[in-house]
Each structure stands twice: as C-alpha cells, then as structure tokens.
Amino acid sequence: MTTNRLSPTVASNTVEETFDYVVVGGGSAGAAVAARLSEDPNVTVALLEAGPTDVDKDVVLQLNRWMELLESGYDWDYPIEPQKNGNSHMRHARAKVLGGCSSHNSCIAFWAPKEDMDEWEKLGAQGWNAESTYPLFKRLETNDQATGEPGDIHGDAGPVHLMQIPPKDPCGVALLEACQQQGIPTVQFNTDETVVKGANFFQVNRREDGTRASSSVSYIHPILDRENFTLLTDTWVKEILFDDDGGVPRATGVSVVNNAFGRASAIRASKEVVISAGAIDSPKLLMLSGIGPAEHLQEHGIDVRVDSPGVGRHLQDHPEAVIAWEAKQPMVEDSTQWWEIGIFADTLEGSGASDRPGRPDLMMHYGSVPFDMHTLRQGYPTSDNTFCLTPNITHAKSRGTVRLRSRDYRDKPMVDPQYFTDPDGHDMRVAVAGIKLAREIVAQPAMAEWAGEELFPGKDVQTDEQIADYVQRTHNTVYHPAGTVRMGAADDVMSPLTPDLRVKGVQGLRVADASVMPELTTVNPNITTMMIGERCADLIKAG
Numbered sequence: 001m002t003t004n005r006l007s008p009t010v011a012s013n014t015v016e017e018t019f020d021y022v023v024v025g026g027g028s029a030g031a032a033v034a035a036r037l038s039e040d041p042n043v044t045v046a047l048l049e050a051g052p053t054d055v056d057k058d059v060v061l062q063l064n065r066w067m068e069l070l071e072s073g074y075d076w077d078y079p080i081e082p083q084k085n086g087n088s089h090m091r092h093a094r095a096k097v098l099g100g101c102s103s104h105n106s107c108i109a110f111w112a113p114k115e116d117m118d119e120w121e122k123l124g125a126q127g128w129n130a131e132s133t134y135p136l137f138k139r140l141e142t143n144d145q146a147t148g149e150p151g152d153i154h155g156d157a158g159p160v161h162l163m164q165i166p167p168k169d170p171c172g173v174a175l176l177e178a179c180q181q182q183g184i185p186t187v188q189f190n191t192d193e194t195v196v197k198g199a200n201f202f203q204v205n206r207r208e209d210g211t212r213a214s215s216s217v218s219y220i221h222p223i224l225d226r227e228n229f230t231l232l233t234d235t236w237v238k239e240i241l242f243d244d245d246g247g248v249p250r251a252t253g254v255s256v257v258n259n260a261f262g263r264a265s266a267i268r269a270s271k272e273v274v275i276s277a278g279a280i281d282s283p284k285l286l287m288l289s290g291i292g293p294a295e296h297l298q299e300h301g302i303d304v305r306v307d308s309p310g311v312g313r314h315l316q317d318h319p320e321a322v323i324a325w326e327a328k329q330p331m332v333e334d335s336t337q338w339w340e341i342g343i344f345a346d347t348l349e350g351s352g353a354s355d356r357p358g359r360p361d362l363m364m365h366y367g368s369v370p371f372d373m374h375t376l377r378q379g380y381p382t383s384d385n386t387f388c389l390t391p392n393i394t395h396a397k398s399r400g401t402v403r404l405r406s407r408d409y410r411d412k413p414m415v416d417p418q419y420f421t422d423p424d425g426h427d428m429r430v431a432v433a434g435i436k437l438a439r440e441i442v443a444q445p446a447m448a449e450w451a452g453e454e455l456f457p458g459k460d461v462q463t464d465e466q467i468a469d470y471v472q473r474t475h476n477t478v479y480h481p482a483g484t485v486r487m488g489a490a491d492d493v494m495s496p497l498t499p500d501l502r503v504k505g506v507q508g509l510r511v512a513d514a515s516v517m518p519e520l521t522t523v524n525p526n527i528t529t530m531m532i533g534e535r536c537a538d539l540i541k542a543g
C-alpha cells in the first residue's frame with residue numbers, strides 16, 4: 001500500500017485502520033466523493049485504489065499520450081464474451097491507476113443534456129433532474145468559456161479545468177466546413193442548448209500546459225496533505241465486510257490485499273462505505289460480497305446477503321462504427337488528444353420516429369490517427385496517414401450483463417455487452433445511417449484536398465446489409481459502459497440503488513460511479529460521472 005501521510009510503503013499488510021468513510025476506487029466519481037467528504041475536518045476519509053498513483057507519471061498525466069495506456073499495465077483490460085451480433089474481439093479498457101478512467105481517457109468534456117437528467121428522474125431517480133444537477137456541473141468546473149456574468153451557466157472556480165480545443169488541425173477545420181456544406185452547422189458545445197445537429201472542436205478537461213484535468217489531478221493532488229484524508233493506492237478491495245447480526249446487514253469496512261497473493265487485512269468504516277469501482281468492477285464487488293442475483297451467486301457458492309437481480313444487469317454502452325480514408329496531405333503530428341471534433345445528428349431514426357425527441361441519436365468523433373484495431377485482422381487496407389470518423393449510437397437499446405466468472409476476486413468478470421441485439425434493430429440502423437452520413441460529409445467540396453481512398457469499409461460496401469455486416473465485424477466502443485448498478489424507485493426490484501445511492505437491503509453502503517446511471521448520457525459521460533461523485537458527497541453530508 002502507498003499512502004499520502006503514512007510511510008510510502010507499508011511492508012506488512014496486516015494493519016487494521018478505521019475511518020469514518022471508506023471510498024473504494026479513486027476514479028472519476030470516487031476521487032470527487034473522497035475530496036468533497038474530507039472538506040469537513042471533523043471526519044476522516046480513506047480513498048482506496050487498486051492501481052498505483054499517477055503522481056509524476058508523464059504517460060498518464062500528459063493528455064496527448066492517452067492511447068499509450070490502452071492494454072498497458074495501467075489497464076484492467078477486460079475481454080468481452082463472444083457476441084452473437086457484434087465484434088467478439090473487442091476489449092473494454094478500464095484504467096487501473098489513481099484517477100481511474102479519467103486518467104486514461106481522451107478528456108472530451110460534456111455537460112449532459114438537460115433532457116438526459118430529466119429522463120433520469122422520470123426513470124425513478126428522484127432528485128436527479130437538470131434543475132438540481134446543473135448547479136453541480138457548474139460547481140465542479142473552471143471553464144475557459146465562463147464569463148463571470150450573472151446568469152452564465154459556466155463555473156469559474158471548480159477543481160476541473162475545461163478548455164476549448166483550438167482549431168489548429170487543418171484537416172479538422174476542412175471537415176467542419178464540409179459539415180456546413182452538408183447542412184450540419186458549427187455550434188458551441190456546453191451551452192445550455194442541446195445540440196441535435198451540429199459540430200465543432202470539443203471542450204476537453206485539460207490544463208493549458210497539456211496536463212489532463214483528471215479526477216486525480218483535479219480533486220486529489222491538491223489535498224494530498226489534508227490531515228483527515230488518507231490515500232491508499234495499490235490497495236485492491238476483494239470484499240465488502242458486514243455486520244450481519246441483528247436485522248439489516250450493515251457495511252463495516254472492506255477486506256483488502258496489496259497484491260494478488262497478499263494476505264488480506266481489514267479497513268473499517270465507522271459511518272459509510274462508498275463503492276466507486278466503475279461500471280464493471282462495482283457490480284463485481286457487490287456480487288463477491290453477496291449482493292446480486294441469488295441464483296448467480298449460489299452458482300458460484302457465494303452466500304446470498306441480498307437477492308438483488310438488477311446488479312450486473314442493464315449494461316449499456318456507446319458502440320461505435322469506424323470509417324477511414326487515406327489522407328492526401330500529411331496529417332498533424334501533434335494534437336491535444338487526436339480525437340478533437342464531435343458531430344451530432346439525428347438520422348432517420350431520430351426525426352420524429354425517435355422516442356427521445358430533442359436529442360441526437362447519432363454522434364461521430366473525428367480522429368487524426370490510424371484506427372485499424374478491428375479492421376486490419378478482417379483484411380481491410382491500412383495506412384499511417386489517415387483520418388477517420390466513428391459514428392456511435394447515443395442511446396443504444398441493446399442491454400448486456402456483468403457476471404462473475406468465479407468466486408475468486410482475481411478473475412476478470414464476464415462482460416457481455418450483447419451489442420446489436422435490440423429486437424427492433426435500432427442500434428444497427430443508426431450505425432448504418434452513421435456510415436452513410438460520414439461518407440456524405442467527406443464527399444463535400446471542402447474535403448476534396450484531404451480525402452483520398454476510403455480504406456474501410458471501402459467503396460464495394462454500399463448496401464445497408466453490406467454496411468451492417470461490416471459494422472458487426474469491426475465495431476469498437478467509445479468505452480462508456482454504464483447502468484450496471486442503477487438507481488431507481490424504492491419499489492423497483494431491478495434497481496439495486498435508491499435515488500440517494502444507497503444499496504437496497506443493507507445499511508451503510510452506497511455506490512457512486514457510472515454504474516448508477518439509469519440511462520447512459522447522450523454524450524461522453526466522464527464529467528457527468530464526476531457530477532455523480534459531487535452529488536454523492538452532498539447526499540452523505542445531508543445525512
């Protein structure tokens with residue numbers, strides 16, 4: 001274990017310590033929870049992170065190096081189960097380092113649309129509407145678009161720095177012009193207007209000097225000296241501990257190891273345990289601790305503490321297709337993070353037919369790097385000088401599961417996103433529409449100086465059936481799993497959490513991370529996940 005205030009390395013792992021609050025997982029949400037809770041000097045807070053610290057680690061801290069972290073030692077790197085309609089080769093990157101996925105993501109920073117937040121409340125998450133959550137988005141950010149004027153929605157005093165990417169990439173600038181020629185206007189993101197049709201360079205959570213404004217950099221680095229805050233990195237929680245005597249079980253702490261063969265020790269919480277291990281590891285940890293679908297736990301010989309059938313269900317993601325062109329001119333050799341532009345649109349699915357009017361059903365990222373990780377093995381040509389568009393489905397209807405492989409905490413869980421299995425085929429229709437729209441944009445005059453040969457899927461792939469077949473074999477993910485421990489109404493048995501993030505059936509235990517989302521956000525969810533951490537701390541402080 002490494003700590004911020006004890007000796008840097010604790011040789012023996014048999015220490016037992018007690019804190020008021022124990023937060024498990026120092027990722028996007030967990031770091032925010034721990035930092036906000038420890039603002040009160042009268043409570044003690046421990047933040048437990050399985051991965052190492054990010055302090056002084058350039059490869060983690062420098063945003064433009066983020067792709068070096070995929071499938072590296074900082075990645076839990078979860079394979080997925082064989083997919084009936086999707087790409088079984090896909091892997092789910094999940095960061096194993098302080099800051100969690102905010103330490104290895106591309107830092108595209110979005111406020112969730114108001115409609116998303118209001119929908120959460122409609123789905124049973126009472127109190128999570130736009131009116132009550134937007135002040136938290138404002139509180140967490142220092143936005144370079146903030147004016148300081150009365151009525152400005154942006155924050156200028158929060159821990160997380162958001163900045164507009166400067167339009168330096170000439171291919172990207174041409175692409176925006178092509179979007180306009182195609183009828184997609186250039187718009188500013190992160191105003192309080194939801195962008196249904198529009199494109200621009202992103203806002204990113206990054207500092208001027210190129211350092212990512214991860215949750216670690218933003219919330220934890222500034223408080224490492226805080227007396228009542230203890231950071232334990234390289235500390236892997238294998239189980240939640242409970243007092244089961246006398247009625248409703250109460251979470252009393254966690255059992256931890258500092259390596260895969262280590263002897264376990266206990267870290268106790270006198271008030272509450274908060275699980276913030278992310279959308280794959282939070283359900284895993286709950287199930288290892290006896291909270292989950294009874295039949296599944298019994299199958300693995302785990303005593304059932306709470307039969308909660310919704311744990312590990314409703315796995316939702318943003319699956320993405322990819323289309324790439326050889327570039328006629330040299331592509332940029334430096335970039336903020338290589339994926340600088342977003343394009344939103346409503347496809348035929350979205351106009352009128354959508355069950356989410358006022359929100360786009362399609363989003364694309366523009367990448368200035370070769371992105372052939374799922375096409376090369378399928379035989380498509382590649383090149384080092386390429387650009388690509390990656391249409392993703394903003395509200396995919398397919399739902400998957402996270403299940404235990406065994407009762408051994410060291411085993412990677414079984415992640416089965418069940419991509420493109422929604423019965424009415426919505427997800428594939430949007431993906432196919434996305435590939436077609438990408439082609440229309442790149443065929444505009446503004447891209448004539450840039451667009452060379454379409455490398456994949458290529459000119460021979462034209463019919464909807466051909467495009468769908470290509471997408472099925474080569475799609476990736478935007479890496480946004482969510483919803484696997486969702487919050488919902490008290491009487492909704494498929495929602496393991498109440499709207500105040502408490503785990504139903506036990507006391508002293510909450511979950512705060514992307515797993516709690518009743519529905520994945522239309523946009524990239526990292527800033528919303530930090531907001532969940534902020535709100536969790538508020539809920540705990542409110543008692």
Ligand SMILES: Cc1cc2nc3c(=O)[nH]c(=O)nc-3n(C[C@H](O)[C@H](O)[C@H](O)COP(=O)(O)OP(=O)(O)OC[C@H]3O[C@@H](n4cnc5c(N)ncnc54)[C@H](O)[C@@H]3O)c2cc1C
Pocket residue numbers: 024025026027028029030048049050051093094095096097098099100101102104105106107108109110235236237238276277278279281282285478479480481512513514515523524525526527529
């Ligand atoms: C490659 C990639 C790129 C992305 N790009 C973007 C982007 O540009 N913009 C955006 O908005 N979103 C992006 N995302 C998604 C976004 O980063 C995540 O949705 C968000 O970080 C999830 O936060 P979380 O708090 O739920 O979990 P995490 O941030 O994953 O935090 C979970 C933490 O818990 C730790 N942990 C897990 N199990 C245990 C255990 N048993 N004991 C102790 N610690 C444990 C993990 O090591 C991790 O640090 C990206 C994600 C990935 C993977």
